[in-house]
Structures are given as structure tokens and as C-alpha cells.
Amino acid sequence: MSRLRIALATAIARLAAVGLRLVGSGATSLPGKILTRLAPEAIAAKAANLERGCAVVSATNGKTTTCAMVASILSADGATTVHNRAGANMAGGIAATLLTEEGDFGLFEVDEFWLDGLVPQLRPRATLLANLFRDQLDRYGELDQIIERWRRVAESPDAGSVVLNADDPLVAGLGAGAEKPFYFGIEDETIGEANPQHASEQAQCPVCHKQFSYSRYFVGHLGHYSCSNGHPGRPAPDVSASSVALDGLRGSRFTLRMGGEDFPVALQLPGLYNVYNAVAAAALGVALGIQPTVIASAIEQTSAAFGRAETVQIGGRDASIMLVKNPAGANEVLRTLADDPGDNDLLIILNSRIADGRDVSWIWDADFELLAASSGVIVCSGERAPQIALRLKYAGIAPERIAIEADLPTALELATSNSSERLVILPTYTAMLALRELLVGRGELTEALA
Amino acid sequence: MADGQLRIGALYPNEMNIYADRGNIAVLTARCRWRGIEATVTALGLGDEIDSDAFDLFYLGGGQDDDQRRCAEDLVAVKKEALTAASQRGAVLLGVCGGYQLFGHWYELEDERIEGLGLLDVETVRAPGARLIGNIAIELDGGDGDPGGILAGFENHGGRTLLRPGATPLGRVLKGHGNDGSSGFEGCRSAHTIGTYLHGPLLPANAWFADWLIQMAVGEAQSLPQLDDDLEELAHADALKAAGL
Known part of the structure; x- marks a missing residue:
């Protein structure tokens, strides 16, 4: 009985997956939700088959x-x-x-x-x-x-x-x-x-x-x-x-x-x-x-997953994208950045949707002070751009180095026009997804890589 | 207070810091420094005795349940007398989230009632239902010496804080939950002792409120020149927008 239900649920969920692909949706977990709703034991049964x-x-x-x-x-x-x-x-x-x-x-x-x-x-x-x-x-x-x-x-x-x-x-x-x-x-x-x-x-x-x-x-x-x-x-x-x-x-x-x-x-x-x-x-x-x-x-031989220090070409420049989502992770990224001998330009993209954490307080626990010794403009973008800009000010970064541009495409243009150094982009999770979409649209990232 | 100086006593900075409480201290110290006022921060940890006259402003942030319980015990056993004297003398005491709860008479943790400092006439109970989480905006009414204005921030608390009759709330809830999700009140204030659930953190998102606290702590005689607050105002507007205003 159970096997039949799983088979049936699988067929329906697969159909949903095909449908989603046809309409170009990236909803990766919806077919899975359908499957577990129709046959709650499906995960256990399918895992046991591996x-x-x-x-x-x-x-x-x-x-x-x-x-x-x-x-x-x-x-x-x-x-x-x-x-x-x-x-x-x-x-x-x-x-x-x-x-x-x-x-x-x-x-x-x-x-x-x-x-x-x-x-x-x-x-x-x-x-x-x-x-x-x-x-x-x-x-x-x-x-x-x-x-x-x-x-x-x-x-x-x-x-x-x-x-x-x-x-x-x-x-x-x-x-x-x-x-x-x-x-x-x-x-x-x-x-x-x-x-x-x-x-x-x-x-x-x-x-x-x-x-x-x-x-x-x-x-x-x-x-x-x-x-x-x-x-x-x-x-x-x-x-x-x-x-x-x-x-x-x-x-x-x-x-x-x-x-x-x-x-x-x-x-x-x-x-x-x-x-x-x-x-x-x-x-x-x-x-x-x-x-x-x-x-x-x-x-x-492992290279980076997208957004995890992967290098891509943006506006003809090398760019590294490093996800930041909490103080501990951000601190390691900031420390790596501070230790890097190159003079990097920076774009920070702060969103506060559910997947980012709706509470932006965490940016005050991250050591943005590590950036105070560097030079160059830091472009602040995303839905909560003013919050990260203010954080940088209190981290001791000179106000003339801080630029706010909430609109991501414009912010990316601004960040790539600053100089020819490597561009480092620090997005939160949903900002990373938006960036990926933008880069695919600009032809700088192929769907396969994304 | 000492001349041209803000002496901050940071209570339990290792235990009570989970909602980026460091941001509040950073804003207080920077805004003093930019005006030529020397700001010092002294950590007051578990077991440390306090000289009640040695500080102009005490700050107490939020912690995880176990840490908050240990700090509650230490507050009552080691620091209550000095903090009560400081409060009566007119020093500023700011408690945010767990710190707010500890400023009250007691708070409940599971089935237990844990004693607080009793500086604010509030008590915090557990009620069935979800934690109160989200962006929040409250309005200070400008009465009783408060400057009036809107505070924006983020709240995240399981406890419901109840004002005893006669206690003065810090503000009225415009968006969000506030003290208990139903009374329409947020925080509590008694003279210079203030408790609130607003983090975000509180002072970066509301620089005007930080300046009011500094003014109270250093005294009216100290002038606080206007700073270039373009970014502060943008961040305040952004926090208001996030709260739906």
C-alpha cells in the first residue's frame, strides 16, 4: 500500500517538477513538498534505496x-x-x-x-x-x-x-x-x-x-x-x-x-x-x-560554489563573490579581505528577507573595522543599504569612501567603474540570488554555472 | 558626572550581547568622541563589584536564557545596591531586551520566577503563543521630559512585560508588538532609567535618542553640537520603512 502511494506521489511530484521547468521556475523544493505531503514516508523510502x-x-x-x-x-x-x-x-x-x-x-x-x-x-x-x-x-x-x-x-x-x-x-x-x-x-x-x-x-x-x-x-x-x-x-x-x-x-x-x-x-x-x-x-x-x-x-580539485569565493568576470574585471550571512562568517570573509595584499574595490549588498534574517542587527557584531585600513570606495547596496553604510561609518571608514546605491544594477555599474582592481562583492543570501540573476542577464554568468 | 566625559559601565558584555548590543556602545562612544567628549567603556562582569559614582551611564543588553539567569543572580547578589543608588542619583541606565526584563521586579523562565533589580515597575511573564518578533516603531509622547519622536527597531522576545499601575511606558506602539503584544505600550521609563525591547540595534537606528541619553548622562551644562547626521537619518528612515511607516 505504502509502496503504491509513494509511486503515485512520485509520479505526481515529477509531473510538477517538469511543469515548473517548462515555465522556467527555479522553485527547487516545491515538487519535494508535494511528494512529502502525498506520501510522508517517501524520504525514508527513497533514501533507503540509495x-x-x-x-x-x-x-x-x-x-x-x-x-x-x-x-x-x-x-x-x-x-x-x-x-x-x-x-x-x-x-x-x-x-x-x-x-x-x-x-x-x-x-x-x-x-x-x-x-x-x-x-x-x-x-x-x-x-x-x-x-x-x-x-x-x-x-x-x-x-x-x-x-x-x-x-x-x-x-x-x-x-x-x-x-x-x-x-x-x-x-x-x-x-x-x-x-x-x-x-x-x-x-x-x-x-x-x-x-x-x-x-x-x-x-x-x-x-x-x-x-x-x-x-x-x-x-x-x-x-x-x-x-x-x-x-x-x-x-x-x-x-x-x-x-x-x-x-x-x-x-x-x-x-x-x-x-x-x-x-x-x-x-x-x-x-x-x-x-x-x-x-x-x-x-x-x-x-x-x-x-x-x-x-x-x-x-x-574543489573549486568554489557560486557566491562562495568564486571568481567571475564582471565588466571585464576579476570579481570575487563571498556570501555573508552572520557575524562569524562575515568576520572570516573580512579578515581574509584585510589580509589580501591587493587593493580591492568593495560592493556590499544587504537584504533582510526571511532567508537573510529579517533582523539586520548582526552587521554590528561583524568586524567591519577591519576595512578601515584599506582604501577605495565601498558601494553599499540592497534593500537595507543605509544600514550597512551607517555601520561602515561607525567602523571608522571615512564618509567620502561610502557610497549608497540601493538599486543593484546601478550599484554594480558604480562599483565596476571605480578602478580596475579586483572587485569583491559581499551579498547576503537573497542578495546573492539577485546578483546571480543580474549576472546571467548581463551575459557574465551562464545558467549552467549558476 | 565628570567634566567633558562620559563614563559607560557595560554590564556583562560577554554574556548579555546577543542582539549586537555592541552597536549601542559604539554609537554612544563615537558621538561623544566627535564632540570632544571623552568616552570610556568599562566592562562590569560576573562577580565584579561596582562603584556607583564611577559611571554616568550603565548599559545592559540581551542574552540567552542560561546566561541571563546567571546575570540575574549576580545583579541581585553583587550589584543591586550600587545600581539602585546610581539610578536614584540620576545616572542613565539603559536596558535592552533581556536587560529590560532584568530591570523589572522579576521575570519568568519556564516555571521559575527570577528576581530582577526592581528599578522599573514591571514584571515579565511567559504566555502561550509565539515569540514576538519583527520590525517595530514606537512613539514617545514628549511628556515627562522625554524629547518626543519615533523610535524604530527590531524586537524578538518570548516574555510579555506588564507595566504595574502607575508605571510609565517608554512609548506607544505604532507598528509591531511592544511589551506584551496587546497593551499598545512599549518599554518603560522611570526618570533616567529606561527599558525597551527595541534592538536593531537601538541607537544606530535612532541617533537622536542616543544624543538624548548622552545629554542626560553628561548633564545639561555640556553642549552637544549638531553632527553631520546624513547617514544616521537615512538609516533611521530605512528602519521606519522596514517597520511599515
């Missing part, structure tokens, strides 16, 4: 890029992935992916709040929990609630092997109740900072409730921490990065240690946050039993 099983990735920051790396690892290992690569990461998007793609291995990035609902249906071979930062509080309430949901996931046999970030105390702490947790982290104390950035999350020892003390901060509250009362602190990572050398917007090099073996890696993606994404992807690969040599070379 010959080599599936893997799940969740995090506040870096889900899409980490999954792109895992996809590259899986494909180097000979798998054909069923992967929600466009980032539709709630039930509808995952159902739609299962409905429309053919393959033997499922790879799903899952929204933080949907994880506990989806893991029992997907029953992955491994679940990667990569980091937790405050993000879009208007949508999700507070971080504590996500931690409790994730704890249930980590303790459930449905999650398979649980892969955790040793450097994130909020995430590593979930290992206490997991069957055989597997950890990744960064082992290089010559990078990062001795002091925390503003708006770092607070983490305390689960035994004595004293704040953890840190010998090194890498990204936000991710770092080397310990309990000053001697209770267990950061677990030793099974997969790690050391000898990290960052090279501004161009990328980074580091030594990737897997199973006691070292592999030099040249990463095409910039910033320490992408080193984390790479080590996380490698750890998931190891947990899935893939050979370290395959993993290391596949990670090197």
Missing part, C-alpha cells in the same frame, strides 16, 4: 562548500551522488533531490533546525556536525535550542558515525553521548588569535560550568580550549590541518593529517574558514571509509 547509503552535513557556516568538497571526494571514489547542491536544505528540498536525481550515494546538507527531523528518515552512514554560531535569531530563537536538538541527533543510532568539530566546544561536547565520535580540528597554533573576536559564543565546561579558557582562537569560538579545573576539554582530532599558510583571496596551503599520514594540500578557496570546511570534508570522507589519497587530491 545503494551506497547517504551522508548528512549540518553547520551554521560552510554547509554548501563542505558538501561541494565531499561531493568531489565521493565522485573521485566512484560514487554518483544524489546531492542537494543548490542548497535547498529543508525537507522539501531534500525530497525534491531524491525525486529528481539518480545515483548510488546520497549527500545532503541539512538546515540546523531540520536535522533532528530528517536524520531518522535519512538514516545516514555518517553525520557531520561542523560548527554552531549565532545566526538569524529572528528565525530560530536562540542557540541553546539548536544544541539540544543536535544532542538528540548525536545520541541516536540513526545518525551513523558522528563526525564532530573538536575545536568547537558547543559541537565537540555532543560527543559525550555519541557511540564512537570522530573528531576533526586545526592543530596549528601559529595562526588565529590569542584573544577572542567580539561576539564569540560562550562555552563552558559541562562538568563544572566554568568558562573554558583558550590558548588559541581560530574562527569565532573555534579554537584550542581547556577546562582550568582539569575536566575534559578539546578532544584530540582524528583528522587535522597543520602548517597552515593563508594566501589572501587566492587560497591556502596546509598539511592534512588522516590516519597518521600527512598530505600536503593546496586549497583553491580562501581563508581559514575554508581550511575548516576542507578538514571537515576529509573527516567525513575518512568516516565513510574512503582512502586518504583519494580524499586529499579531491579536496585540492
Whole structure:
């Protein structure tokens, strides 16, 4: 009975998907929503049919890029992935992916709040929990609630092997109740900072409730921490990065240690946050039993997903597009920008729709002060352009360097006419989608790449 | 107050900072600095005792439930006397979101009632129903020494704050939910002690209100020259528009 219902629901939802494509709609999750409405067990049934099983990735920051790396690892290992690569990461998007793609291995990035609902249906071979930062509080309430949901996931046999970030105390702490947790982290104390950035999350020892003390901060509250009362602190990572050398917007090099073996890696993606994404992807690969040599070379070959530091040509100039959506992520992008030796022009696009977070407060927690030492005009655009312009003023950026142009096409013209340097664009999520559409319209991005 | 100086006491900046409360402090300090007034910010954390006369303005922001509970205990045990004295002396105390709740008599967390400072005549209860979230605009009526005008911001709170009889709201809700989603009131004010749910943060989106607080904190004798507020006014107009005004 159930099989018949799923088959019927599948047929109807596929029809809807074809219809949507015919009218040129990009509604990626609608067919999935139809499917799960008609046959709620469809996700579980279709996931169980994946010959080599599936893997799940969740995090506040870096889900899409980490999954792109895992996809590259899986494909180097000979798998054909069923992967929600466009980032539709709630039930509808995952159902739609299962409905429309053919393959033997499922790879799903899952929204933080949907994880506990989806893991029992997907029953992955491994679940990667990569980091937790405050993000879009208007949508999700507070971080504590996500931690409790994730704890249930980590303790459930449905999650398979649980892969955790040793450097994130909020995430590593979930290992206490997991069957055989597997950890990744960064082992290089010559990078990062001795002091925390503003708006770092607070983490305390689960035994004595004293704040953890840190010998090194890498990204936000991710770092080397310990309990000053001697209770267990950061677990030793099974997969790690050391000898990290960052090279501004161009990328980074580091030594990737897997199973006691070292592999030099040249990463095409910039910033320490992408080193984390790479080590996380490698750890998931190891947990899935893939050979370290395959993993290391596949990670090197991963290029950026759209809007995640990808380089495109705009108005004849090199342009990098880097999504910003919360303070921790924005800080890493800003730091990468500040460390880059080039003199880059900047376009910041701030929207406040639901997918961006309706509350724009977060821009005051991001360290735009890092831009004060640079030169050149910063064009502020998007639906909330005045808010980002004001933020820049209080970050110490001279008012004559701040231009406001809410209209995106005009702002892009303005930003590309400033000079011939590299243009760096920092859009929020829906701003990134608008930018992508604009670039396709200008013929500077092909639909296939987008 | 000290001459040409604004001494800010930032309460629990490590715990009570989740709605970009740093933005409020940044606006206060910059707007003093641009006028030649020296602004200092001192972090007053868990366990720190306070010299009530050492500050002209105290700021308390919002936190997650666990952090807010720890700060509530510390406020009552360690800081209540000094903050009460400062409030009576006319220092400015600004509480935003969780800070507002802690300025009241008590607030409810799950089944528990947690004691606050009792500086404002309000209490905060939990009610069934969703968190009150969204853009908000409120109008100050210009009575009782407030400058009058519209504040715009963003609110996000589960608690419903009730004014006790005789308590003065900060403003009247034009758009959004306000204290409890039904009374039409937002915030509470008693002389120089102010509590509100508006973040966004509050002071960047409402520079005129920041100047009013600074004036109260440094005293009427200190002149506050007009600044070039083109961007501040654009941002204020943008926040009003986001709230539907």
C-alpha cells in the first residue's frame, strides 16, 4: 500500500517538477513538498534505496562548500551522488533531490533546525556536525535550542558515525553521548588569535560550568580550549590541518593529517574558514571509509560554489563573490579581505528577507573595522543599504569612501567603474540570488554555472 | 558626572550581547568622541563589584536564557545596591531586551520566577503563543521630559512585560508588538532609567535618542553640537520603512 502511494506521489511530484521547468521556475523544493505531503514516508523510502547509503552535513557556516568538497571526494571514489547542491536544505528540498536525481550515494546538507527531523528518515552512514554560531535569531530563537536538538541527533543510532568539530566546544561536547565520535580540528597554533573576536559564543565546561579558557582562537569560538579545573576539554582530532599558510583571496596551503599520514594540500578557496570546511570534508570522507589519497587530491580539485569565493568576470574585471550571512562568517570573509595584499574595490549588498534574517542587527557584531585600513570606495547596496553604510561609518571608514546605491544594477555599474582592481562583492543570501540573476542577464554568468 | 566625559559601565558584555548590543556602545562612544567628549567603556562582569559614582551611564543588553539567569543572580547578589543608588542619583541606565526584563521586579523562565533589580515597575511573564518578533516603531509622547519622536527597531522576545499601575511606558506602539503584544505600550521609563525591547540595534537606528541619553548622562551644562547626521537619518528612515511607516 505504502509502496503504491509513494509511486503515485512520485509520479505526481515529477509531473510538477517538469511543469515548473517548462515555465522556467527555479522553485527547487516545491515538487519535494508535494511528494512529502502525498506520501510522508517517501524520504525514508527513497533514501533507503540509495545503494551506497547517504551522508548528512549540518553547520551554521560552510554547509554548501563542505558538501561541494565531499561531493568531489565521493565522485573521485566512484560514487554518483544524489546531492542537494543548490542548497535547498529543508525537507522539501531534500525530497525534491531524491525525486529528481539518480545515483548510488546520497549527500545532503541539512538546515540546523531540520536535522533532528530528517536524520531518522535519512538514516545516514555518517553525520557531520561542523560548527554552531549565532545566526538569524529572528528565525530560530536562540542557540541553546539548536544544541539540544543536535544532542538528540548525536545520541541516536540513526545518525551513523558522528563526525564532530573538536575545536568547537558547543559541537565537540555532543560527543559525550555519541557511540564512537570522530573528531576533526586545526592543530596549528601559529595562526588565529590569542584573544577572542567580539561576539564569540560562550562555552563552558559541562562538568563544572566554568568558562573554558583558550590558548588559541581560530574562527569565532573555534579554537584550542581547556577546562582550568582539569575536566575534559578539546578532544584530540582524528583528522587535522597543520602548517597552515593563508594566501589572501587566492587560497591556502596546509598539511592534512588522516590516519597518521600527512598530505600536503593546496586549497583553491580562501581563508581559514575554508581550511575548516576542507578538514571537515576529509573527516567525513575518512568516516565513510574512503582512502586518504583519494580524499586529499579531491579536496585540492574543489573549486568554489557560486557566491562562495568564486571568481567571475564582471565588466571585464576579476570579481570575487563571498556570501555573508552572520557575524562569524562575515568576520572570516573580512579578515581574509584585510589580509589580501591587493587593493580591492568593495560592493556590499544587504537584504533582510526571511532567508537573510529579517533582523539586520548582526552587521554590528561583524568586524567591519577591519576595512578601515584599506582604501577605495565601498558601494553599499540592497534593500537595507543605509544600514550597512551607517555601520561602515561607525567602523571608522571615512564618509567620502561610502557610497549608497540601493538599486543593484546601478550599484554594480558604480562599483565596476571605480578602478580596475579586483572587485569583491559581499551579498547576503537573497542578495546573492539577485546578483546571480543580474549576472546571467548581463551575459557574465551562464545558467549552467549558476 | 565628570567634566567633558562620559563614563559607560557595560554590564556583562560577554554574556548579555546577543542582539549586537555592541552597536549601542559604539554609537554612544563615537558621538561623544566627535564632540570632544571623552568616552570610556568599562566592562562590569560576573562577580565584579561596582562603584556607583564611577559611571554616568550603565548599559545592559540581551542574552540567552542560561546566561541571563546567571546575570540575574549576580545583579541581585553583587550589584543591586550600587545600581539602585546610581539610578536614584540620576545616572542613565539603559536596558535592552533581556536587560529590560532584568530591570523589572522579576521575570519568568519556564516555571521559575527570577528576581530582577526592581528599578522599573514591571514584571515579565511567559504566555502561550509565539515569540514576538519583527520590525517595530514606537512613539514617545514628549511628556515627562522625554524629547518626543519615533523610535524604530527590531524586537524578538518570548516574555510579555506588564507595566504595574502607575508605571510609565517608554512609548506607544505604532507598528509591531511592544511589551506584551496587546497593551499598545512599549518599554518603560522611570526618570533616567529606561527599558525597551527595541534592538536593531537601538541607537544606530535612532541617533537622536542616543544624543538624548548622552545629554542626560553628561548633564545639561555640556553642549552637544549638531553632527553631520546624513547617514544616521537615512538609516533611521530605512528602519521606519522596514517597520511599515
